[in-house]
Amino acid sequence: MILNRDIQPTIEKIKSLNFNYFEHTNMACGSSLYFLSGGTEPVIKLELVFDAGKANELNTSVASFTASMMNEGTKKRTGKALIDELDYWGAHFQVKTFNEDAIATLYCLEKYLDGALPLFIEAITESIFPEKELTVLKRNAVERIKINNKKNEYICRTSFNEFIYGKDHPLGKKNSVENINKIERNELLDFYKTNYLTGFKYAILTGNFNPQTILKIQSLIDSSPLEQFKVNNNNKQLPIQIFGKHQIEAPNKSQASLKIGKIGPNRKDAHFTDFQLLNLIFGGFFGSRLMKKIREDLGLTYGIHSYYEPGQILNIWCIEAEVNNKNKTLAVTEIYKELQKISNKAISAKEIEVARNYLCGAILKSLDNPLSMSSRMKTHIDFELDADYMVKYIDEIYSVNSDSLSKVAAKHLSNEQIIEVVVS
Amino acid sequence: MIEFTKFILGNGLTVIHHEDKSTELCVLNLLYKVGSKNEEAHKTGFAHLFEHLMFGGSIHIPNYDEPLQLAGGENNAFTSNDITNYYLSLPANNIETGFWLESDRMLGLAINPKSLRVQKGVVIEEFKERYLNQPYGDIWLKLLPLAYKKHPYKWPTIGKAIAHIKNANQADVNDFFRQNYAPNNCILVVAGNINLEKTKELCNKWFLPIPSQNILSNPLPQEPVQRKLRRKTVLADVPANLIVMGFHMDQRQSKNFYAMDLLSDIMGSGKGSILYQELIKKKNLFSEIDAYITADAEPGLFIVEGRMLPNTTFEMAEEAIWMVLNHIKTKNIDENDLKRAQHKNETSIRFGDINPLNRAMKLAYAEYLGDVDLVNKEIDNYLAIHTDDITTESKKVFKESNCSILSYKIKKDDSK
Numbered sequence: 001m002i003l004n005r006d007i008q009p010t011i012e013k014i015k016s017l018n019f020n021y022f023e024h025t026n027m028a029c030g031s032s033l034y035f036l037s038g039g040t041e042p043v044i045k046l047e048l049v050f051d052a053g054k055a056n057e058l059n060t061s062v063a064s065f066t067a068s069m070m071n072e073g074t075k076k077r078t079g080k081a082l083i084d085e086l087d088y089w090g091a092h093f094q095v096k097t098f099n100e101d102a103i104a105t106l107y108c109l110e111k112y113l114d115g116a117l118p119l120f121i122e123a124i125t126e127s128i129f130p131e132k133e134l135t136v137l138k139r140n141a142v143e144r145i146k147i148n149n150k151k152n153e154y155i156c157r158t159s160f161n162e163f164i165y166g167k168d169h170p171l172g173k174k175n176s177v178e179n180i181n182k183i184e185r186n187e188l189l190d191f192y193k194t195n196y197l198t199g200f201k202y203a204i205l206t207g208n209f210n211p212q213t214i215l216k217i218q219s220l221i222d223s224s225p226l227e228q229f230k231v232n233n234n235n236k237q238l239p240i241q242i243f244g245k246h247q248i249e250a251p252n253k254s255q256a257s258l259k260i261g262k263i264g265p266n267r268k269d270a271h272f273t274d275f276q277l278l279n280l281i282f283g284g285f286f287g288s289r290l291m292k293k294i295r296e297d298l299g300l301t302y303g304i305h306s307y308y309e310p311g312q313i314l315n316i317w318c319i320e321a322e323v324n325n326k327n328k329t330l331a332v333t334e335i336y337k338e339l340q341k342i343s344n345k346a347i348s349a350k351e352i353e354v355a356r357n358y359l360c361g362a363i364l365k366s367l368d369n370p371l372s373m374s375s376r377m378k379t380h381i382d383f384e385l386d387a388d389y390m391v392k393y394i395d396e397i398y399s400v401n402s403d404s405l406s407k408v409a410a411k412h413l414s415n416e417q418i419i420e421v422v423v424s
Numbered sequence: 425m426i427e428f429t430k431f432i433l434g435n436g437l438t439v440i441h442h443e444d445k446s447t448e449l450c451v452l453n454l455l456y457k458v459g460s461k462n463e464e465a466h467k468t469g470f471a472h473l474f475e476h477l478m479f480g481g482s483i484h485i486p487n488y489d490e491p492l493q494l495a496g497g498e499n500n501a502f503t504s505n506d507i508t509n510y511y512l513s514l515p516a517n518n519i520e521t522g523f524w525l526e527s528d529r530m531l532g533l534a535i536n537p538k539s540l541r542v543q544k545g546v547v548i549e550e551f552k553e554r555y556l557n558q559p560y561g562d563i564w565l566k567l568l569p570l571a572y573k574k575h576p577y578k579w580p581t582i583g584k585a586i587a588h589i590k591n592a593n594q595a596d597v598n599d600f601f602r603q604n605y606a607p608n609n610c611i612l613v614v615a616g617n618i619n620l621e622k623t624k625e626l627c628n629k630w631f632l633p634i635p636s637q638n639i640l641s642n643p644l645p646q647e648p649v650q651r652k653l654r655r656k657t658v659l660a661d662v663p664a665n666l667i668v669m670g671f672h673m674d675q676r677q678s679k680n681f682y683a684m685d686l687l688s689d690i691m692g693s694g695k696g697s698i699l700y701q702e703l704i705k706k707k708n709l710f711s712e713i714d715a716y717i718t719a720d721a722e723p724g725l726f727i728v729e730g731r732m733l734p735n736t737t738f739e740m741a742e743e744a745i746w747m748v749l750n751h752i753k754t755k756n757i758d759e760n761d762l763k764r765a766q767h768k769n770e771t772s773i774r775f776g777d778i779n780p781l782n783r784a785m786k787l788a789y790a791e792y793l794g795d796v797d798l799v800n801k802e803i804d805n806y807l808a809i810h811t812d813d814i815t816t817e818s819k820k821v822f823k824e825s826n827c828s829i830l831s832y833k834i835k836k837d838d839s840k
Contacts, residue, residue, distance in 0.1 A: 003633060005484040005528055009520035011495045017448075040446055041774045071695065083696035088760070090767030092694070109771055136705055143711035143731065146663035150559040251661075255549070255557045287493045299545025302553050322553045324545075354493045361496025364515055368447050369779045 014360045017394065019367050021387045022377050025214065027203075027221055030228040034377055035205040035214055039370035042110045044207040046117075046217060047374060048124060051229045052102035052195035055236065055313055057170050059187060060179045065137065066191045067095035067102055072133040074126040079133060082123055091116035093123065099171055100312045101201065110209050117220055125197065125224045129188050141180045152250045152257035153322065156423040159248055160259040163419045164316065166240035171313065200226040202381060206374040239314055245420045256328040256424030260335060261318030264412060267310040267383055273396040274408040275317075279308040280355045281405075282342055282413070283319055285362075287354060289338050290319065300324050300331045312382070317412070328424055336415060343409045346402050356397055363394070426783055426799045429620055430791070433627060435636040436608025440787050440796060441623045442615040444780050450519040450616035451781045452512050454526055455788040457611075458604035459506040460583075461576040461644060461722070469583020472503040473547050473592055474600055478510065480539035482529035495521040503581050506721040507792060513781055516617035520626060526612075527630035530605060535597055547589050551582050559662045560832060563729075570656050571670045571725055571828040575647035606637035611791045615784040647672070647723065654828040659835040664711065665732045666832040667741045670725040671821045673717065676793060682805050683813045684717055684726055684821065689765045690757060691715035691748070692728070696764075699728070702748055709736045709744050721793060726821055738831050749822040756811040769806045 022036035057063040071093070072079040086092060091108035106120040148154040158174050165172030205217060241263070250256065265275050283290035283306030294304045304321035323331040366372050367390075380389065428442045463470045478501070479488045492499055492512060499512035512522050555561045564580040572578035583589055612631070614623045650672060674680035691698045692715030699713045713730035728749075732741050776782050783799075790798035820826075 003629065005524070005531075008491045008494075009518075009524050011521060012515075012517045014496060014515055038446070039778055040444065041778050043771075043774050043778060080696055080701060083694065084760070084764065087694075087696055087764035087768055090764075090769075090771035092768070092771075107771065107775065109774060112767070133705075136708075139708075139733065140704070140711040143664055143733070147559050147731075150661070150663060152557065252557050254552045285493070287489050295546055296542060299542040300549070302546055302550035322549070322557065324549055324552075354490055357496045358493040358498070361493075361513075361515055362498065364448055364496065365498065365513060368449055371775075371778060 011357075014364060014394070017364065017367060017390055019390050022380075025218060027218055029200065029222070029226055031200055031202050031226075033203045033205060033214065033218055033221070034381060036370070036373055036377065037207070037209050038373070039208045042208055043371075044106070044108055044110050044113060044205070044209055044213070045371050045374060046106045046120070047204045048104045049201040049203070049378070050102045050104070050196050051199035051201055052191070053098050053100040055099055055170050056195055057191065059182070060170075060173050060175050061141070061183060062187050062191050063102065063195075064097045065134075065141075065183055066188045066196070067097045068137055069129050069134060069188060070095045070104070070123055070127050072137075073128050073130050074122050075128055076122065076126065079130075082119060086116055086119050089115040089119075091120070093120050095124075102195075110207070110213060113213060113216065117217065121220050121224050125226060127192060129185055129192065131185055134183075134185055134188070138180055138183060142177050145175060145177055145180065150251045152252050152255065152423045155248060155251065156257040156259050156320075156421050159246065159423070160261060160318070160419065160421045163242045163246060163421065164239065164261065164263075164314065166237075166242070169237050169239050172239065197225060198227040199229045201229045204374050204377055204381075206370045206377070208370060241417070241419065243417050243419055246422070248421065248423045250423045253325060253424070255322045256325045256422055257322050258328070258332065258420070258422045259318055259320045260332075260418060260420045261316060262412070262418055264308055264310065264315040264317035266315045271404075271408045271411070272310070273393065274400055274404050275412060276308060277352070277355055277359065277397065277400050278342070278405055278408055278413070279306055279317065280359060281347060281351055282306055282338065284308070285355070285358055287358065289342070290335070293334055293338060294321065294323070294331055298330070298334065300327050325424055328422065332420075332422065339413055339415055343413050347405050349402065352400065352402065352405065356400065359397060360394060363390075426777065426787065428787055428796065430796055431624070433607065433632050435632060435634055436606075437627070437631050437634075438611045438791060439623070439627050440611065440613045440791060441618075441620050442613065442780070442783060442787060443619060444616055444783075447616050447780050448516055449513050449780060450516040450522070450614070450618045451514075451784050452519070452522045452526055453613040453615070453781070453784040453788045454510045454530075455611040455613075455792055456508045456510075456605060457609050457792060458508055459504050460579065460581040461505050462604070463576065463579075465576070465579075466588070467592070467596060468579045468585075468588045469547070469581075470588075470592065470596065470600060471508055472581050472583070473543065473589055474597070475501050475503045475508050476543040476547055477533065477535055477539065477597060478529055480543065481534045483532040483534055485525060485528050486534070488525060488529065491521060492525060497522065504720075505577055505581060507789070509785065509788065511781060511785065513616075519616075519618060523626045523630040527634060530607060530610065530631070531634050533601055535594070537594065540592070540594060540597060544589055544592060548586055551586055551589065555582055559660075560666055563668060563830065563832070566656060566658055567668055567670055567828065567830045570654050570830060571672070572647055574645045575722070576644060577647075577720065577722070577724070602637060603640060606639060607631060607634050608636040609639045611788045613784040613788045615787070616780045644722070650826050650828075653824045655831070656829075657831040657833055659833050661835055662832065663834070664734070665736070665738065665741075665834055667730050667732065667738060667745070668830040668832065669728045669745060670828045670830075671826050672723060673726045673821050674817070675723045676719070676721050677795075679805075679809070679813065680817045683809050683817045685719070686762065686765045686769065686806060686809055687752070687757070687814050687818065688715045688717050688726065689768065690761045691752075693768075698748060699730070703730065703744050707744055709733060709741060738833075742829070749818070753815065753818045753822055756815050759811060762809070762811055762814070766806050766809070770803050773803055
């Protein structure tokens with residue numbers, strides 16, 4: 001038989017999702033430990049989630065400084081001793097701050113868990129925030145800000161946040177050398193006590209482990225001073241947007257950095273899935289309209305994309321790119337043309353099919369690796385999604401059509417209430 | 425333990441099969457044995473530009489990405505000094521689309537003047553975005569020609585200059601393809617939920633008909649031993665002074681490579697490391713300092729890179745780094761420091777192996793280095809290192825005559 005290279009081999013629909021729903025156990029403090037074992041390697045990832053996100057801070061950088069200080073020493077050990085002992089077990093941990101929460105993550109091999117786990121819990125629950133280490137950290141942070149201020153992309157991102165959250169909102173406030181210099185140990189200690197020690201939300205365990213490991217983790221957390229997060233009534237500020245076009249002077253003139261964004265629908269919105277696909281088609285993957293037009297057709301950029309981040313405070317939809325400075329006006333004009341086109345013209349069945357199949361493949365991939373599973377689990381927990389959500393979600397993806405997309409595009413991608421930031 | 429089966433097709437294509445029934449995916453990784461080191465000195469950046477062109481359509485398939493996405497797949501590629509590596513993942517039941525796409529672009533490309541023009545534009549924007557539009561972004565453009573005088577590692581993968589990319593023409597592209605893109609210059613790894621019979625059947629169907637080519641393997645000019653200290657000062661609009669010191673080190677397969685890799689972790693990885701403890705915390709000279717190796721296939725560099733605090737002079741910075749290096753040369757490092765580095769390494773290798781795509785890339789690269797078994801030997805290779813191996817090798821590497829120093833200096837604006 002002669003091989004016919006002109007025709008694509010037959011493709012099949014995704015048959016099964018490799019998604020075994022996770023389990024959980026309740027801990028003494030009232031929080032839950034969620035777990036799911038899988039994969040081929042004997043590795044463990046343990047995440048402790050705290051109500052310690054940036055949105056909670058009263059002064060800029062308090063949340064991230066508190067997180068970075070957590071490996072700088074405990075009541076029993078200096079920071080150096082703590083890290084050395086963890087290193088000995090081949091383990092490491094990090095505390096990362098996000099907008100809405102913070103996650104302390106331990107990475108280790110299961111065979112060394114007995115050595116590493118108590119050190120991790122000690123770091124999280126018995127941190128002492130030494131003044132001397134704070135001075136070093138502040139000094140280094142000041143230097144980093146100076147460098148960031150030379151990056152167009154950084155200026156663009158922080159300015160965009162300022163316009164979409166408001167300049168007084170914790171997520172909109174810009175950082176500065178003065179702010180860093182003002183940080184005091186006591187503020188960090190307060191934040192630590194409130195948002196970590198009494199702000200523990202839940203734990204997620206992934207990797208390849210045996211049931212004993214779950215018990216060990218549970219018993220160590222149970223005997224720690226961590227207290228469950230209770231809904232706080234902090235009068236959190238509401239974000240305030242400043243819509244319109246904002247032109248900002250760039251530190252570097254060889255390229256322009258741009259962000260064009262809007263408020264998108266929330267995760268519980270009836271059009272959530274439609275909007276996700278719409279974003280994909282518009283700028284969410286390599287085959288998107290923006291990539292085809294601005295990169296592959298016009299060659300104006302190395303990369304352009306749009307992203308959709310439904311959150312608890314705002315649901316942000318945004319386009320971003322670094323473009324050739326000479327052609328920035330052309331790039332911006334073409335972006336608006338694409339926005340208009342997607343709102344006014346029906347999307348072809350073929351385009352929907354490509355995006356839909358790509359999305360299904362990407363979901364399959366995100367469920368494939370025991371460690372990336374944890375972020376899927378986190379979404380389920382945070383948004384209280386049902387056990388059969390994934391199955392329904394795939395069905396919804398298959399039911400999206402040209403009409404439903406057009407409606408959602410007209411509603412959410414109009415060129416009203418846009419925030420445009422160009423740093424050039 | 426990563427299990428695999430290796431076989432070679434009649435046209436010279438090396439295939440490595442690795443089955444993992446726990447995944448719903450299947451991945452293809454194609455490593456072409458061509459990197460920026462195979463470029464001509466007046467046409468640099470070509471291997472990388474070519475990587476972009478490989479997505480511009482092939483003989484029978486006008487668009488590479490769309491059919492892949494239609495089958496639920498994702499793909500990407502990267503170019504290094506040594507290789508160009510393409511990879512894709514698909515739901516396992518749709519993997520034949522991957523074979524169809526990859527075999528067609530190995531067979532031949534359909535590059536037209538427009539796609540060449542556009543991709544040149546894209547790569548030039550990438551050049552600017554990653555190398556020129558960032559403070560310190562051009563370190564490699566400055567350091568490599570200082571450290572290498574003969575070996576083609578003297579230019580970075582992106583190329584020496586934007587002009588080289590602008591000048592690329594259709595004839596260059598055709599030549600480059602014929603010289604490098606052929607089954608006998610490629611390693612294909614098929615990994616994931618697919619058995620050996622299926623892999624063989626699909627390889628025979630799609631790849632076997634592609635004729636092998638006469639691959640010219642010109643020996644690369646070897647780098648002569650460096651005889652004296654080299655220096656270069658760069659003035660730029662940066663917020664802090666930065667010093668980079670590069671030392672020539674041994675090649676990838678030698679025991680010394682593993683010794684120096686571990687040493688770079690002990691010196692520069694994290695808050696517990698020697699450089700952080702000594703030069704940031706105790707001596708208050710730097711805001712950031714790191715040690716790492718370039719990890720190329722041929723003899724690469726051991727790098728120490730530090731960003732200085734406002735009151736630190738270049739003399740102070742350099743002296744302090746030499747003090748640390750000299751200490752390592754004269755006194756064995758702490759046994760426990762070594763053990764920690766070895767354990768950390770084991771963890772990072774295991775974490776690296778969690779997904780089939782990473783395993784596929786590792787298999788391909790190990791085969792490229794000449795020993796596919798390396799994927800299962802790496803942990804032991806690191807564990808076999810003793811403190812005196814590190815001391816002995818440090819004495820050879822950390823010599824002034826083996827060092828290139830790049831001083832990246834704040835440009836003072838006189839108008840202010």
